[in-house]
Amino acid sequence: MPKIVTKKTRFPEGWEVVKDTLDEFERKMREALADPHEGKRKVESVWPIMKINHQRSRYIYEKYYHTHEITKEVYDFCLKQGYADASLIAKWKKTGYEKLCCLKCIQTRDSNTGGTCICRVPKSKLESGTIVQCTNCGCRGCASCDV
Incomplete structure (x- = not known):
C-alpha cells in the first residue's frame, strides 16, 4: 500500500x-x-x-x-x-525473469522440493493438457520463454 x-x-x-x-x-x-x-x-x-x-x-x-x-x-x-x-x-x-509474477515464486526455501514454483516451469516442459496454478499467487505460468 x-x-x-x-x-x-x-x-x-x-x-x-x-x-x-x-x-x-x-x-x-x-x-x-x-x-x-x-x-x-x-x-x-x-x-x-x-x-x-x-x-x-x-x-x-x-x-x-x-x-x-x-x-x-x-x-x-x-x-x-x-x-x-x-x-x-x-x-x-534480469534475463529470465521478465514475466515473473511475484518474488515468492523464486524463493527456494518456501518450496517442498527446494526449487522454484511450478508456475516458473515452461509450458512446453509440462505434460499437454496440464493446467498449472501457483499456490502462492494464483499465477498460471510466468516463465519467460512462454509466449
Whole structure:
C-alpha cells in the first residue's frame, strides 16, 4: 500500500501522467481488501491483492523503461512511496525473469522440493493438457520463454 499523502507530500513534475491510473489501482486494491473471503482457502484470499500489486508495478515499469513516458523523478517517487514493488522490478530487469509474477515464486526455501514454483516451469516442459496454478499467487505460468 502506498504511503499516506499529506499536505507536505511534494509530487514531482509529470506525476499527472500516472496519477489517474494509480488512483484506479488504489480503488481496486481497497475493493480487494474489503472482499469477503468466506469459502476460500487462506492463500486464495490474497491472490487478488498480489495480482493488483503486480499490475501496478508492471504499469510503472512499462511507463519508465519501455514507453519512457515518466521521468526518473516520478519513477523514484513511485518506488519510495510504495506504488510499485522495487524488488520485483529489479528482477524484471534480469534475463529470465521478465514475466515473473511475484518474488515468492523464486524463493527456494518456501518450496517442498527446494526449487522454484511450478508456475516458473515452461509450458512446453509440462505434460499437454496440464493446467498449472501457483499456490502462492494464483499465477498460471510466468516463465519467460512462454509466449
